[in-house]
Amino acid sequence: MANGQRPFMAEIQRQRRAQEQPGTVDSLSLSSAALNPAALAPLTPAQEIRLDTSEVMEAIQHLGQKLDRFLNTDHTQIEAIHVEIADIAGRIKATKLEMAALRHPLAKDDTFMEASQQLTAVVASTETATNSIIQAAEEIDDIVNEVRSQLPEGYQNSRLKDLNEVTLRIFEACNFQDLTGQRITKVVQALSFIEERVEAMMSVWNTKEFETMPLPPSIHKHDEGLELHGPVKDGGVTISQADIDALFD
Template structure:
C-alpha cells in the first residue's frame, strides 16, 4: 500500500483540513470578485472609451482646420508664383508650396492616431466584457460560459490593423519585396 499523508491523520483531521482549504479557497475567490468589481467601477471603461472618441473627434476637427488653411495658403502661393515676374518672389512662393506639402503629409498623423486609439477602445471594450462575464459566472447568475465575443469589424477593418507601436514585430520592406519577382 502506497503512503498517503491522509493515512497518518484521522478522518476527522482530514475533514477539518479539507474544510479549512475550502474556506480559504472560497475567501480567495470572494476577495478576487470584490477586487474585480472595484476595478470595474474605478476604471469606468465606458468613460475612457468616450474620452478616447472625443480625442479622435478633436484631432480630426483640428486637422481639417489645418488642412483647409494650408490649402488656402498653397493656392495663394501658387498664384503668386504664376503671376510674379520677380525670380526671388517666385522662388519664395515655390518654397512656401514645398513647405505646405510637408504640412499636408504631416497631417496624416490624425488618421494614424485615430487607428491606434480605435485599437485601444476595442481592447478596453473586450476587457470590460470579459470582466463582466467573470463577475456574472462567479455570482452564479449564469450557467454555461458565454460564447467568445465575435469580431464586429468589417472585412476591410479586420485587414487594416493600423500602425504598429515602435518595437512591435513587423514585416520588413525587404520581406515584402522578396515576395515579388
C-alpha cells in the first residue's frame, strides 16, 4: 500500500479475483474510485458534450419568415378583410332597418296582417257582388222567358232570344270570381310565408334592437287630422246614407 497501511482481507480477495478474471470491475473497485478524488475530477474542455442546435436555429428562422410575411403581405389582406366585414355590418344594419319597417315591435300597424285582411275583404266583396249579379241575371232570364212565351214568333221574340244569350254571357263572366279568389288566396299564403321568415330573422337578434329603430310611416292617409281607413271592416262603425244626406240639407 502507498500509505504503509496493512490492506484489509477484502481488498486482498478482490485483487485475487481481478487477477483471475481480467477486465471485471466489482462494487469495491467502484467504491474505491469513488473515494479517489481524482476519479471525480471535472471534464476538460475537449471532453465537454456538444449539442446540435441546427434544428432549433432552423425553426427560429422559419418563424421569423412567417412574421415577416404577416407584417408585409398578410397585413394588406387583413385590411381588405376589415373593409369587407365593415361592408357586411352595414348591409346587416340596413336589413334590420327594412325588417323594422315591415314589422316594428312598437308599431300600431301590422303591414302583413293589414295586407292579408284587405285581400281577404276583396275576395269576400267580389263573392258577394258576383252572387248579386248572378241572382239579378237569373231574374232577368226568367222574365225574358216569361215574355217570350206570350209572344208569337217574330222580331220581338227573336230579340228576346238574343237577350237570353246576353244573360248567358253574364253567367259565364261571373266565373272570374273563382279565378281571382284562387289567385288572391295564393298571394295571402305568400304573405304569410314572408311574415314567418321575417319573424324568424328578427328572432335571431334581440327585439330591443328593433325597438330603438325609427317607426315606419303610417300606411293610412290623413285628411285634416282625420285618418282614412278606407272601407269599413265587418262589424265596424259605419255612417248611414241618412247621415250623409243630412250634411247637404
